[in-house]
Amino acid sequence: DGLCVIKPSQVQAFIQDLPLKKIPGVGRVTQEKLQQLQLETLGDLQQIEENVLIHHFGKYGKQLFLYAQGIDHRTVQAERERQQISKETTFDGDLYLNECLAYWPPLAEKVWNNLQHKQLTARGVSIKLKLKNFQIYQHSKSFKRPIQSFTELLDILQVLLYEMHLPAEFQYRLIGMGVYQLAPQANENQLSLW
Numbered sequence: 664d665g666l667c668v669i670k671p672s673q674v675q676a677f678i679q680d681l682p683l684k685k686i687p688g689v690g691r692v693t694q695e696k697l698q699q700l701q702l703e704t705l706g707d708l709q710q711i712e713e714n715v716l717i718h719h720f721g722k723y724g725k726q727l728f729l730y731a732q733g734i735d736h737r738t739v740q741a742e743r744e745r746q747q748i749s750k751e752t753t754f755d756g757d758l759y760l761n762e763c764l765a766y767w768p769p770l771a772e773k774v775w776n777n778l779q780h781k782q783l784t785a786r787g788v789s790i791k792l793k794l795k796n797f798q799i800y801q802h803s804k805s806f807k808r809p810i811q812s813f814t815e816l817l818d819i820l821q822v823l824l825y826e827m828h829l830p831a832e833f834q835y836r837l838i839g840m841g842v843y844q845l846a847p848q849a850n851e852n853q854l855s856l857w
Contacts, residue, residue: 674733679706686730687737688723696720705731748777748785749841757795757834770840771820775813778842784809785842788819792829793837802827805844816842 669677682704683689683697696719702708708716708731716724729735750773752766778785788810789803802823810816820840 681705747841747843751839753837782848783845786844790823790840792835795834
């Protein structure tokens with residue numbers, strides 16, 4: 664996946680031979696200035712004192728000095744998009760299917776509110792039920808257009824439960840539901856116009 668984990672003890676060895684163009688903010692002009700100082704790698708840059716870098720590069724010289732030491736105070740921004748939003752409820756005791764029915768709407772409401780809070784739409788719904796012997800039953804359904812309302816989400820939930828044909832005599836320990844095929848609300852609204 665392209666991820667490389669470098670332990671603190673490995674930083675110096677790792678950055679030693681890196682070309683200076685790998686440093687954030689080093690573009691063509693800065694790279695030319697660094698080359699005029701006969702600096703090609705981070706290892707070369709480590710040999711230069713901080714005040715010399717500040718003299719040649721101003722405030723950015725201090726940052727270059729820190730980068731040369733393997734120090735970067737910028738925060739890491741996770742770019743992974745959420746793939747689903749889900750909630751589960753575990754019961755204190757095992758419940759029959761008809762006893763579980765009252766728990767679905769509050770669960771769906773939590774999922775819907777989370778979806779709205781994150782300003783996302785969903786095109787798929789999944790549900791799961793876990794028996795007291797830990798066997799799991801799951802069912803899901805995808806749609807061509809995003810789910811438009813909490814009421815529609817509840818209707819879909821009822822259809823999924825009906826389609827599962829679960830025996831009434833089974834007892835359940837947990838129920839859960841989720842929405843998937845998520846997209847930002849604005850994108851979905853634009854797409855639906857076409």
